[in-house]
Amino acid sequence: MEKTTSGFHKDMNIGEVISKHPGAEKVIEKYFGSGCFTCPGINMESIAFGAMMHGADPELIVKELNELE
Numbered sequence: 854m855e856k857t858t859s860g861f862h863k864d865m866n867i868g869e870v871i872s873k874h875p876g877a878e879k880v881i882e883k884y885f886g887s888g889c890f891t892c893p894g895i896n897m898e899s900i901a902f903g904a905m906m907h908g909a910d911p912e913l914i915v916k917e918l919n920e921l922e
Contacts, residue, residue, distance in 0.1 A: 861918040863911040867903055868896035876921040883917075884909045
């Protein structure tokens with residue numbers, strides 16, 4: 854089975870990430886916590902911004918997101 858890349862990148866806003874792939878919620882929650890889903894900034898803040906705010910590596914988050922099947 855060939856794996857396709859979902860095309861996530863660190864400048865995508867978190868709301869877009871979640872709507873693009875159902876499994877993305879688990880990755881976002883792993884790094885940012887469940888409070889992210891009720892935050893009004895979810896549709897404005899990027900993966901890179903969220904990673905900075907939570908002390909996470911945005912490249913690692915994007916890598917995990919792009920590995921979703």
